Amino acid sequence: MSTKGEYDCIVIGAGVMGSFTAYQLAKNSKKTLLLEQFILPHTRGSSHGQTRIIRKAYDQDFYTHLMEECCELWAQLEEEAGVKLYRQTGLLVMGPETSQSYQLFKSTLQKNKVPMVVLTHDNFTQHIPHIKLAEGDGAVVDLTAGILYADRALKIVQRQFQKLGGVIRDKEMVVNIKPGPVVTVSTYAGVYQAKSVVITAGAWANRLLTPTGLHLPLEVVKINVCYWREKVPRSHGTNERFPCFILTEGKESKEHIYGVPSDEYPGLVKICYHMGSETDPDQRDRQTDRSDIDILQRYIVRCLPGLIPEPAVVESCMYTLTPDRHFVVDCHPSYSNIVIGAGFSGHGFKFGPVIGKLLCELSLGQVPSYDLSLFRITRFQAKPKSAL
Numbered sequence: 001m002s003t004k005g006e007y008d009c010i011v012i013g014a015g016v017m018g019s020f021t022a023y024q025l026a027k028n029s030k031k032t033l034l035l036e037q038f039i040l041p042h043t044r045g046s047s048h049g050q051t052r053i054i055r056k057a058y059d060q061d062f063y064t065h066l067m068e069e070c071c072e073l074w075a076q077l078e079e080e081a082g083v084k085l086y087r088q089t090g091l092l093v094m095g096p097e098t099s100q101s102y103q104l105f106k107s108t109l110q111k112n113k114v115p116m117v118v119l120t121h122d123n124f125t126q127h128i129p130h131i132k133l134a135e136g137d138g139a140v141v142d143l144t145a146g147i148l149y150a151d152r153a154l155k156i157v158q159r160q161f162q163k164l165g166g167v168i169r170d171k172e173m174v175v176n177i178k179p180g181p182v183v184t185v186s187t188y189a190g191v192y193q194a195k196s197v198v199i200t201a202g203a204w205a206n207r208l209l210t211p212t213g214l215h216l217p218l219e220v221v222k223i224n225v226c227y228w229r230e231k232v233p234r235s236h237g238t239n240e241r242f243p244c245f246i247l248t249e250g251k252e253s254k255e256h257i258y259g260v261p262s263d264e265y266p267g268l269v270k271i272c273y274h275m276g277s278e279t280d281p282d283q284r285d286r287q288t289d290r291s292d293i294d295i296l297q298r299y300i301v302r303c304l305p306g307l308i309p310e311p312a313v314v315e316s317c318m319y320t321l322t323p324d325r326h327f328v329v330d331c332h333p334s335y336s337n338i339v340i341g342a343g344f345s346g347h348g349f350k351f352g353p354v355i356g357k358l359l360c361e362l363s364l365g366q367v368p369s370y371d372l373s374l375f376r377i378t379r380f381q382a383k384p385k386s387a388l
């Protein structure tokens, strides 16, 4: 098949990471092609849905630091496009007062001087009447946190990319990548060439990496995205000061339980479990495990008495998990002009703008703006069970 086009860079996968990478490349005047296997927009990956949490509250400084610039980049995009993508709600973090995880969240906020409030058992109900704080739990609110309008953000960043001259070809699944000084990318529709390639293929990352001789230790899980009906309409929305929340661990489980106010679907509050069961990304809907929903039901009965403890809507999404839950943002170990953004482990969306900037820098051979040690591929090699 003859070559259909030559580009400075080809980005594979038009989720949040690929879309922001393509946008950054186009901003740097690079001739860029963004390839997507499905017709856009779609709901088969990890970036769909109306909302995502954005927060500075983390259990590690590095993410809080990244968020400083990232918030500015989100605001710039809002201004450039004239569209609102963020709504401040605050994020309530709860967890056993003595647990390491809860203490790390709290100290990271304090150390980094993030505007915050520590709540006590005495004043908790006055501030957040919807939730019962468990005995022995601490509570702290990251006041800077809120909601990102995810679907809208994706549409906007893709639109801005196109306005800058970028090309999106959807319904074009990449079937092969041939490394070299000029990389050759084959889809069912044609063959393209570029000086560099960025792979941001979400749950399909390893499938694309196989022809390049690399396999990352990624686990793909299906997440049941559950919405719970308010007993009293309009009681758990942002107007009623219901915040986003994370329970770091609790009686029901060791994994986070998290929630988003009911503005997304009127009357329905999104409350999910931060883990799911393993799936093949192409067989996602055959994974029917609902044990996470049992955990959520027990929590809602105990701590959210204003919600009906039966999910009203269940949608699906996927996480691509690394063993340590840190991202992969790095060059391919054998080919420096193939760059990988993967393993966003269920917490990547908020970082889209800054990850896009970093992947763009790596693909242009520039020194990245941050020390990316935490996100390097070599960290997996030290682990005896690593697939590398």
Ligand SMILES: Cc1cc2nc3c(=O)[nH]c(=O)nc-3n(C[C@H](O)[C@H](O)[C@H](O)COP(=O)(O)OP(=O)(O)OC[C@H]3O[C@@H](n4cnc5c(N)ncnc54)[C@H](O)[C@@H]3O)c2cc1C
Binding pocket: 012, 013, 014, 015, 016, 017, 018, 035, 036, 037, 038, 044, 045, 046, 047, 048, 051, 052, 053, 054, 172, 173, 174, 175, 200, 201, 202, 203, 204, 205, 208, 223, 225, 272, 317, 318, 319, 341, 342, 343, 344, 345, 346, 347, 348, 349, 350, 351
């Ligand atoms: C239920 C849920 C809740 C979440 N909540 C939050 C949150 O509150 N805050 C937050 O910050 N993050 C959150 N996340 C995580 C965040 O959404 C993900 O980290 C992020 O969307 C990952 O984006 P991605 O671009 O890596 O993957 P994707 O969005 O999956 O994009 C990858 C794209 O590559 C395409 N592709 C794959 N293979 C090929 C191929 N061969 N050829 C062409 N295209 C290909 C796919 O079709 C897909 O469109 C959540 C995730 C889920 C599932």
Ligand SMILES: O=C(O)[C@@H]1CCCCN1
Binding pocket: 053, 054, 055, 246, 256, 258, 274, 346, 347, 348, 349
């Ligand atoms: O990235 C986030 O902010 C959320 C936290 C809770 C789990 C899902 N992801």
